Amino acid sequence: MESPISFEHLASGARGFARLALEAHARGETEVFLLEAGVSIERLAKAALVRVNPVLLVELSSRQDDALLHLAGATALPKKLRTVGAQTAIDRLRKMDVLPLKDEELDTLIQLRNGVAHLGTSVPEDYLEPFVESVCMLVDHMGLGREEFWGPWHDLVRVALDDRADRLQKDVQLRLHQASLRARARFADMPEGTPEHLAAIVAQRGLVVVEVDRAGGPLFQALTRCPACQTEAAALFLRAPTTALLFDLELTAEGMWCDLCQLHLATTEEVGLAGLATTARYTAEDLIQVGRQGSAPATDIFSYAMRREPDDSW
Structure with a gap:
């Protein structure tokens, strides 16, 4: 032997x-x-x-x-x-x-x-x-x-x-590589175009209200391309400031989740380190869905966003 x-x-x-x-x-x-x-x-x-x-x-x-x-x-x-x-x-x-x-x-x-x-x-x-x-x-x-x-x-x-990167930067880059390899292994034996086909199924397009938080401002969800698996299947979570008006929203990215490769980004800084824009501008026309989520009724998002501020002139 x-x-x-x-x-x-x-x-x-x-x-x-x-x-x-x-x-x-x-x-x-x-x-x-x-x-x-x-x-x-x-x-x-x-x-x-x-x-x-x-x-x-x-x-x-x-x-x-x-x-x-x-x-x-x-x-x-x-x-x-x-x-x-x-x-x-x-x-x-x-x-x-x-x-x-x-x-x-x-x-x-x-x-x-x-x-x-x-x-x-x-x-x-x-x-x-x-x-x-x-x-x-x-x-x-x-x-x-x-x-x-x-x-x-x-x-x-x-x-x-890599000793040149700080701890958070390195952590985000490691998660990107890991998610990319997970996606590659997941779809390796599947027909070409499978990731894009699945992305089209699971993707939620448009601007969606996730929750209404009167203290921190409403939270929205928008579709973005995942920086790891490169499919348009990632949900970008965006927060509006408490002073925002619905017809002109300047939103800040607070996190991201991809259903296909399970990449998770938990803060605005992590979103930026992953190569995604940390701010985005939307209008009322982009809002496609308002559901009863979180602690407030759906209609509150309209009254909240369109409320009159002390200095408003209508």
Whole structure:
């Protein structure tokens, strides 16, 4: 039987688990991400050790004569083959100056992977950046090539590693890449033009009243092109100032949602960072639907928007 402890086998497995980790991260599946990311790093670290000498995978804390002999090429694959764990492999690479001596985020990621495997965990922090940073260090060390290793996720990884962008800008760009890849995977096996056809079905055209908030101003919904999947299926949520008049509305974008790729933008700043206009002008002719939504009757939008201000002259 061919030994599973080979550089090619370990590197190939690490690549597969790395891509699965990014898919899980894009879906918001934190525990799955941690599991896949931890396995990817462990296999990649072991691949780096094997490339130097397979015996570097031998666990020293217990008798592993069979593993030692097999990894040295002296015997066939034993029935049970035990090698070092992820943390030991990482520690050995640190002593070899392949990885930084101190990287608390990487150590925590490995610990969280173990915690998920045994007990489950709830993790508020996002470990995407330390994951891709560590993987890229190992990939570069072994000369594997980042683009080939990450495949369709290469651009997302490049954004994650970009130190020039601030935190929010990077977060928005990551969400754009993730949503774009989700849409691409969703429609990959469907006939050409399917996204546009679905967009035409789900899209709500025109200006729609979502809610009437006398304190914050009415909220509207308008159709826009999604900056991630490029289909006209996204709902842009726009707020009118409390002093707005219905026949001339200067609206401010407060968020966006796309039904096809599930891209969500939650603030005016995020809308702008995604490349969409943060303000828009509409008139009463654009308003196509007023329904009883929120806490106020539908007719209130007209009386609210057309109310007379103290300085109005009719």
